[in-house]
Amino acid sequence: MSISKLSPSPVDSAKPKINWARVDEADNFANTVKLYRQGKYDEDSFRRFRLQHGAYGTRMTSDYAMVRVKLPAGEIYPKQFETLSRLSEQYSIGSAHFSTRENIQLHWVVLEDVSEIFRSLAEVGLTSREACGNSVRNVMCSPLSGVCSDEKFDSTPYALATAKFFLRNPMAQSLPRKFKFNFTCCEKHGMVRMVDVGLIPEIQQINGSEQKGFKIFLGGGLGNRSFVGHQLEDFTPEEDLLYTSIAVMRIFDRLGDRKNLARNRMRYLVNDMGWEKFQNLVLKERAIVRATQSVVTKLKVDTTPDNITRPLKISDESGGPVPDGYARWLKTNTIKQKQSDYRSVFITLEAGDITSNQLNSMANLIREFSSEGKARTGFVQNVALRYVHEDDLVPLYSKLLETGLAKSGGLTMSAPVGCSGTTSCNLALTNSHRLAKEIQRKFLELKLDDDDDLTDSSIKISGCPNSCAQHGIATIGFFGGGGRLGKDMYPNYQMLLGGRFDADTTLGQTCLRVPAKRVIPVILKIIEMFKENKKSGDTLKSWIHRIVNDSEDSNIKSIGDIKKVLEPLVVPPSKDDDPDFYLDYGSDTSYHTKTGKGECAA
Template identity: 30%
Template sequence: MYRYDEFDHAFVKARVAQFRDQVERRLSGEITEAQFKPLRLMNGVYLQLHSYMLRIAIPYGTLAPRQMRMLAHIARTYDKGYGHFTTRQNLQFHWPALKDVPEILEHLASVEMHCIQTSGNCVRNITADHLAGAAADEVADPRPYAEILRQWSSLHPEFSFLPRKFKIAVTGAERDRAAIQIYDIGLHLKKDAAGRLGFAVYVGGGLGRTPILAKKIRDFLPEEDLLAYVTAILRVYNLYGRRDNKWKARIKILVHETGAEELRSQVEHEFAGIKKGGELKLPEADIRAIQAYFAPPALEPRPEGDAAVAKAAAEDPGFAAWISRNLHTHKNPDYACVTISLKGIGEVPGDISADQMEAVADIAERFAFSEIRVSHEQNLVLPHVARADLKQVYDRLVKIGLATANAGLVTDIIACPGLDYCALANARSIPVAQQIATRFADPVRQEEIGELKIKISGCINACGHHHVGHIGILGVEKKGSELYQVTLGGSGDENAALGEIIGRGFGPDEIVDAVETIIETYLSHRLDKSETFLAAYRRLGPAPFKEALYGSEAKAA
């Protein structure tokens, strides 16, 4: 993984010192909260319902064990003993005292981490496929390009005060595991007919109150033109993006109002001017130098793995269930990618305790070449585990309560913190996720249902990505009470789609029953067990689900 150079160390150290002074001035009353707000947001500090919240950047979702141990130390020393992984591969601490934040930032800097640009109207943390560099279906590792973008965008003087926040995601496989079509810029790393590496470029995706899928404006961009083209997009956005209304300030609105073809024309014009100057062309040597940081580990042959897995699975049903759900095919047949589910039944999606963090760090160090990934689905991944070691990894995960065999199933729910924490939220997300998981806790029932992605947001800002859930749940406020609106048929993969609102909302005491009704309707209408919920919905449309949920009310509508 990437290691800081001298500039990175000096840059982060200076930022810590600067923010320490800003915090001291706020605590002394020298500056007001209004004056402090833009300063703290530039350092990932939010003011939530009950306390400050600190958001830590995990570039392209890659963590080293020493970094995970530092997160555990911070959780135990300065928070309430846990952290929360988000849908943008960040980690949030929800209970730090403001006086302690500079000390936390200093601890983070000691392990090459920071909170810079995890908030504010700038280029945010660059996200990527959590199986990058390991998955068998990958064309190339997208993380070197994410790192190049991170270095280029950090405190970029031209793009530090954009009309609104700006998010970029990169994937390197045909199967989109980074949800690139819901971001401001989505980059699909691919090869052209001549075998050259480059990118399909998507622009203008975003969820929130106006959900829009990104439009492809370039089918193939050579890798050396990456910074020039992204700069061109951001310049067009910076020039024409609205600044009079924050609800209409995202680039998705500019693309929608301008038209994808006209915006593409403007970007191409700007790009041609940048290319003519030549200053942003990525040198081949620099690309390869960054790629060297992401060279895969030396994977020794471990041919005994298949026999070991078969024997252990025959002896331990729990292990058998876990390997059937929580593994992904690795480039090397002797190895596997392991998903560590942070969705234990009845637990808070994405939460992890300090003790669990330390144990995962130990497992990664012992069995996974000291690499941990964070997925946008709020789980962790060990990208390189020998199949021969899977039983040992599983046994250790069982001991720390992280061996739930539910990756991709109905209980593997994405949820934002909701009204339990967030000042923007209208409704609670966490209790709904916990109740749904408890209702469908039976492993046999989960397997019978099959792949099903439920995503829950506590407000229209859609931090839980509900718009692209197979079943999406949005918490809203109506006459002072919480209400849950349901969407069906969404997807965040390469066949991205926005869910359709199915009808009137449900109260807190109705929403779990509504989800069960939707699932039972799917089971009764699917062609066979191989037809997933999403495939069935796309074949059937909303009618049978509306009928099941609303009866005569649906017919009248």
């Protein structure tokens, strides 16, 4: 990879390598909406069509949609940011939302306007095709792939090639349920054991030469019932990547439960069949695929190195004072790359939300500070600006302050993940989205992002048991529900402890139900317990891990001990004593559970 400090960059130094769009899909969608409005297209068929094109239903109405734009491998370029900025202002609510699966979502779009969004996305090479529905969803890749000091090689080209192969591929258009790929850089920076197919790059010495390949994990997934994936074999050579992917998908397509929508993800098939039997089926099917596929059926992996060119600065900005908060931001939002003198900067959002003005600012920040000319989205609703030269960090921070994007704590527990919750989702029971923001604001106020003991922990909050915010693999996870005292209902969360998504991937254990307005005091009490009982070198994550594995010997030895300390905090007061307790965050009306028809399995 060539690194030049002298040559000036063009306005956009990098262009997308792949055009994901098809303009004709916009016309087709517009015509189908007309037929649906005229009663010539039945509702169930239209729902499947709409979802296949990435337009998800909006809470309690059929007149609006959420458009989910795919960012394969998390890559996004300046002109794409500018287009999304304009679309969010013109057709949505003046903001957009980054999901945990490297998509960006435009909410509350009038159904008739969806096709106009598709046309504009096509102009910059983006699509929402198969971002929803029973197909291969957005193919993810760690935002640190290519810059991680622990990776064997960059898996980004393989993620892009996989996404390209399966997009609009007939074999992936009518699966029993959605199907997900995650590529990562190393054990630490990905969630490969919690998806249908997870891949970690590996290199082995074979016959005296280096062979690229992957460790592949199958059958993981989060939801109402979650499972940790299994490793297929010690090493899968890169030439077997596509054959393995096709084999797994064929088995799922044939044997997945199409009748019981609650149990038709691949993880249930693996669990019901048993891992050894499923593993043998995959290996046998792969041999058949390898023997019968055409020689032209292959992944088109483009490993051409990106041109890394430090943007030319018109004026010297290094002479001014360092802004307040810079040291804290540098510590909690940046990571040193394996490339000397460069850092990856993680821009913190509140529960994935970004305004149209900030989207536009991101385009300019990439042009001015990223030596690779693009950004990457991550697994925790943030945006990574990579290849930022260390000499440019102070000027970048100053620009982030101007745009409201300089929040610290992006790589710490102080940046909780929160799904959209009752702000737009038909299945949500609580406003998890707003709760995540409230926690973030409180933690930053208390400067907990600067606490080294909390850096590697996580908080993830879903508005229902379906785990869009990945609560099952959080250090402290929550999913929403309702509680009742007499006739009065209040928003409530089930709390789980001890989840993690690294080499020791573990599902969180149930602790107790926590009313929404007591979540922050409960988390702070857990931190207080940790501080009182920790050993030298402990973090909150390692301390809770020992507790859930029955290997802690302090005064707090079990989940039951934690529950006993917390129970006085979660006792509901009467409505007369504390009426605010009975309101959800962001609402001034009485709480009640109300859901619509979910579309995850439509």
